[in-house]
Amino acid sequence: MENLLTWSLPGSPCRQELESISPSLPCSTQNALAPLPEVNLVKWKDLFMGVGQTFDDAIVFRKALYKYSLAHRFGYIFVRNSPKKMIVKCNIDGCKWKISTYALGKTTSILGNVEKTSNEIRQDLYKEYGLNLTYRQALRGKDRALEEIHGLPQQSYMLIPWLCEKLKETDPYTVAKWVSSTNYRFDRLFIAYGCCIKGFLQGARSILFIDGSHLNGPYKGTLLAASAIDANNDLFPLAYAIVGGETYDNWAWFLENVREITHQVQLTIVSDRHNAIVGAVRAIFDGNRHAFCYRHVKENYSSEFTKINRGMRRIDGMTKEDALKLLDNIAYARLETEFHVTMGHLMVFSPQLARWLETNGDINRWALARFPYKRWDNITSNHAESFNAWLVKERKHHICALINEHRAKLARKLYNSKIEIANWSNGVGPRVEAKLRENVLRAEVMVAEHYSVNMILVKGNVYSYVEECYTIRVQEKIYSSTVISVETIDMPQLIGLHYEDYEKNTFLEPPLTTRPPGRPPTKRRES
Structure with missing residues (x-):
């Protein structure tokens, strides 16, 4: 039974x-x-x-x-x-x-699980209530639930001017700008909260990770972001912008605002090799301190190895894994002499691959030994990718919901990071502590090949040699401020607007967008 x-x-x-x-x-x-x-x-x-x-x-x-x-x-x-x-x-x-x-x-229920796909909602409703819905019925129900939670997507752009003024009124250090085209149609938005600006200027290292990610809401668009790292090498969001796409004009506008809020600090920029980013960084920051993400270079290098060896018989010691290991040695070589030795190994392994790397690899932009500016061993843009993953659900919502959810998520992150400082031991964070212990263990098995009488034996507490940017004192400065809540009592009511409402407030129209054919993608395509 x-x-x-x-x-x-x-x-x-x-x-x-x-x-x-x-x-x-x-x-x-x-x-x-x-x-x-x-x-x-x-x-x-x-x-x-x-x-x-x-x-x-x-x-x-x-x-x-x-x-x-x-x-x-x-x-x-x-x-x-x-x-x-x-x-x-x-x-x-x-x-x-x-x-x-x-x-x-x-x-489950639709209102409680709006992040689920339409097929997941169909399966849950069938198991729970015996309802057999079609895909489009489940999709319409999900859209209706989102409208009940966040409001109509087309109305969300109307509140952008009011929201920007409210953010600046709440925190005078916050920068919130919007740009519209003709007939007050939304074009661009830039937001950097005062707590993030002060935290970056007071303690964060002068390195930024920038990237763009697609918005999956009704009006599409692109989210541009600039992120820093704190004393524990954790993500520290600085600023973001919502624009129509990853074009040179949009990147230049975003980076110009970043330069203003960082007060002309000499920044090292880490990004992928997107043409619009390269051109905009060169125009705004002169491009000398622009480092390229090693992971993207490695993907191109792997593809080139496949092209060169297509149709050839596999030989031991000549596999793709061997080629990638040689590239890692080149990327992480710290001394110029070590770099030339590893390049020589690659030349012996595959002259074609070595020549491709020299002509197309932009070695001076990612190899530690060749990049002339300090980057604290950050040779990838993983922190920028972390920001994109951090907001993966929020990027599906309309613009006002995205702004509010980002602000709430940022407030929780800053608060939790500030509370975690109490758990730090020896004056450094858990990640730095783990890295320090790893280096100490490695040092125990190191052998001095060229001993001389001029060698100096260093004694004392190893934590006293940690760079200041990794210490608890800097972390406390970075998280000394928090996000200030915004009062919404006087928020304009968008239902039943009258002529006097348009005289008192500025309302924006949503951007003109054309949805691409086919089903919307659920995974971000890496550049």
């Missing part, structure tokens, strides 16, 4: 199906010689009633099973007891009584 039951585990709510209860009572009940007292037991005899029965969680189910066994005077054992499946049987050999459950999935 089939039975349904719903139960939840801490941190992982899920539904379970009671596969069977057979026979109706276990052998120990049928063989009982004398009845137990009926006090407090009568109501326990019918705790398992049949199809559709539900329990709040696993603990309630186990208590019900225990009471049921007392009422019917039988013992039981768990054949299987896991989050995915539970099987219980009578403890008497030969008794066929057994009850089993298995996980069906998480309890």
Whole structure:
């Protein structure tokens, strides 16, 4: 006999199906010689009633099973007891009584799970209510739920001017700018919160990671971001902009605003080799301190190796893994002499690949030994990619929801980072501590090949040699300010606007966009 039951585990709510209860009572009940007292037991005899029965969680189910066994005077054992499946049987050999459950999935509703795909919503509604919706019905329901939560997408742009003024009014150090085209149609938006600007100028290192990512909301667009790193090498968001696309004009406008808020600090910029970024950095920051992401170079290098060796027989010691290891040695070589040695190894390995790297690889922009400016061993733009992943869900919403959700998420991040400082030991963060210990262990097995009488033995506390930018004092400066909440009591009501409302406020129209053909992509394409 089939039975349904719903139960939840801490941190992982899920539904379970009671596969069977057979026979109706276990052998120990049928063989009982004398009845137990009926006090407090009568109501326990019918705790398992049949199809559709539900329990709040696993603990309630186990208590019900225990009471049921007392009422019917039988013992039981768990054949299987896991989050995915539970099987219980009578403890008497030969008794066929057994009850089993298995996980069906998480309890859901459209309003509570708007981040789910339409197919996931269809499956959940079918399992929970037996509703068999089409894909478009589930999509329309999801869109309706998003409108109830965030409002109409086309109306969100109307609040941009008011929101920018409110941000600057709340925190005078905040920079919030918007640009419109003709007829007050939205074009660009730039936001940098005062707490981020002050934190960067007071303690963060003078290196920024920039990148762009696509917005998946109704009006598309691109999110440009500039991120720094704190004393523990964690992401520290500085500024972002919402524009129509990754063009030279948009990047130049964004970087010009970044230069203004950083007060002409000599910045090292790390990015991929997007033509618009390269041109804009050269125009705004003269391009000398522009470092390229090594990971993107490595991907191109790997593709070039495949082209060169296409159709050739594989030889031991000449594989792609060997080629990539040689490139890593070139990238992380710290001394010029070490760099030339590793380049020589690549020339012996594959002259064609070495010549390609010299002519197309922009070695001076990513190799540690060749880049003349300080970059604190950051040879990739992973921190920029981390920012994109940090807002992967928010980038699906309309512009006002994105701004508000980013601000709330930033406030939580700054607060948590400030609280975590209390857990730092030896005056440095956990990541720096781990790296320091790794270097100390490596130093224990190092051998001095060229010993001389001029060698100096360094003694003392190893933490006293840590650079100031990694210390707890700098971290406290970076997170000395927090995001100030914005009051929305006087926010314009967009329903039933009158002529006087347009005289008091500036309302923007959404941008003119053309949706590309096909289904919207769910994964970001790396440049």
